[in-house]
Amino acid sequence: MLSLVKRQLFAHDLTNPPSEGSSYDITLKLVNSKGCINLTKVSAGFQTKYLLSIPEAQSLGLTGSQQNEVDLFIENLVLAANLVLRRVALSTIEGRLPEAQIEFKQHEPKVVVENRPNGKHVTVTDHITVRDTFHVMKSFAEEMDENKVVSYLQCVSKVAIVEPPNKNRLELVNLKKSFNEYRNAMSAFDNLMIFKSLFNSLEFATNFDGKNRKDQELDNEVAKITGWQILDVCKWRQFYNRTKHPDRTPEEVKDFSIGKENLHKFIVPLRLAVEAVVIDRLNRLRDL
Numbered sequence: 001m002l003s004l005v006k007r008q009l010f011a012h013d014l015t016n017p018p019s020e021g022s023s024y025d026i027t028l029k030l031v032n033s034k035g036c037i038n039l040t041k042v043s044a045g046f047q048t049k050y051l052l053s054i055p056e057a058q059s060l061g062l063t064g065s066q067q068n069e070v071d072l073f074i075e076n077l078v079l080a081a082n083l084v085l086r087r088v089a090l091s092t093i094e095g096r097l098p099e100a101q102i103e104f105k106q107h108e109p110k111v112v113v114e115n116r117p118n119g120k121h122v123t124v125t126d127h128i129t130v131r132d133t134f135h136v137m138k139s140f141a142e143e144m145d146e147n148k149v150v151s152y153l154q155c156v157s158k159v160a161i162v163e164p165p166n167k168n169r170l171e172l173v174n175l176k177k178s179f180n181e182y183r184n185a186m187s188a189f190d191n192l193m194i195f196k197s198l199f200n201s202l203e204f205a206t207n208f209d210g211k212n213r214k215d216q217e218l219d220n221e222v223a224k225i226t227g228w229q230i231l232d233v234c235k236w237r238q239f240y241n242r243t244k245h246p247d248r249t250p251e252e253v254k255d256f257s258i259g260k261e262n263l264h265k266f267i268v269p270l271r272l273a274v275e276a277v278v279i280d281r282l283n284r285l286r287d288l
Contacts (some may be wrong), residue, residue, distance in 0.1 A: 005057040007074045007092065009039075010047040013138065014089040015267050017189040020099065024048045025090055027141035036060060037077075037146050044137070047095060052077075060150060061157050076160050079179060080152035081144060082186050083275050086268060088142045143270040155282040171208045175281055178204035182274060191263045198270045199240045205277040226268065226276040236270055 011026045012018050025044035030037065035055065052074070054060065064074045071259040078090050110125040159175045178201045185197035206221050207213050213221050219233040239259035247253045259266075 005054045005062065005070060005074070007052045008042070008094075009052050009078065010091050010094050011049045011050060012047045012091075012189075013087050013096075013140070014087060014186070014194065014271065015191075015264050016138065017191065017194070018046050018095055019189070022136045025137060025139040025140075026072065028088065029141060029143045030146050031143045031147050032147040036150055039144075044139075047091075049094075050090075060153060061075070072160060073157075075183070076156045078186075079155055079183060080149045080156050083144050083152050083156075083278060084148045085142060086272065086287070087140070088144075091187045093187045095187075095189055119168070128240055137288060152162060152279070152282065155285065156269070158285065159282075170210050171281065171285060174204050174208040174210070175278070175285075178202075178278060178281075179272075182278070185271070191267065192260065195263055195266055195270065196240065196243055201235060202236075202270065202274045205274065205281055206280050222273060222277065225275045225280050228273050232269060233273070236266060236273075239266070 006187050011028065012024055013026070016022075018024065021212060023045050023115070024047060026048040027041065028039055028050065030039060036059070038053045038055070040051045040053070042051055054062075054077070057070075057073065060073075060077070063069065074092060078092055081090050112123040112125075113120040114123070154178070159179065181197045181201035181204060185194045185201065188194045188197060202222065206218060206225070215237075218233075219230050219237060222228065222233045223230040239255070239262075242252065242256045247256060
């Protein structure tokens with residue numbers, strides 16, 4: 001019988017993903033905790049490392065001890081945790097940005113010898129290469145509600161075990177696609193890829209019932225579920241469309257450029273919209 005499951009996790013700021021010259025010291029505070037989940041900060045750096053430990057994993061739904069079963073359980077738990085977070089992205093994947101290798105050409109010192117009345121005068125001119133680096137440590141804290149994580153984990157686990165195609169469980173199949181895109185967003189370090197994965201997740205979750213909502217119908221459905229303004233949803237959708245198609249006019253080039261500049265403003269609201277729609281869908285499926 002399993003007594004304890006441990007896994008190292010990695011946290012970063014979703015709106016400002018890890019990059020060269022920056023590191024993170026993120027503090028995750030568990031609230032409404034009953035000891036089901038323990039998070040211990042290991043170190044700050046390119047990402048903040050945490051040790052996740054689960055004292056009674058079987059009570060949270062882990063049914064076996066095979067490695068693939070444990071890995072799936074951890075993935076589902078991390079997904080459930082991300083669904084209650086706003087700014088922090090948790091991942092089982094450790095990201096790295098290898099530094100460029102730089103070599104400098106060596107210059108031979110220049111030696112000048114002069115004969116002077118008082119003897120020889122030797123002047124040596126050498127070259128010293130100076131290279132500056134700039135590094136920023138970013139710190140912030142966010143609360144994570146253990147109660148909600150455990151509740152969502154139960155629903156997420158039901159979706160995760162579904163194998164497509166399953167016509168009798170169409171909603172679960174589409175939600176599984178939504179989860180995969182959401183996970184991609186939580187592990188990506190490029191703002192554009194984060195945005196695209198989040199919007200894909202939003203579409204799959206909104207249309208989980210098999211209806212092909214698009215354009216204004218999609219905007220209306222998302223706004224109805226999430227409470228976000230239809231205009232906001234429309235902006236996300238229009239920019240997403242620009243990311244999929246080549247620019248054909250100067251106006252489209254301008255729209256894409258403006259959208260990229262505003263990506264940092266889109267990501268958190270879009271993430272919250274995805275979470276609201278996914279949670280709405282999970283609540284509908286609780287009795288399955």
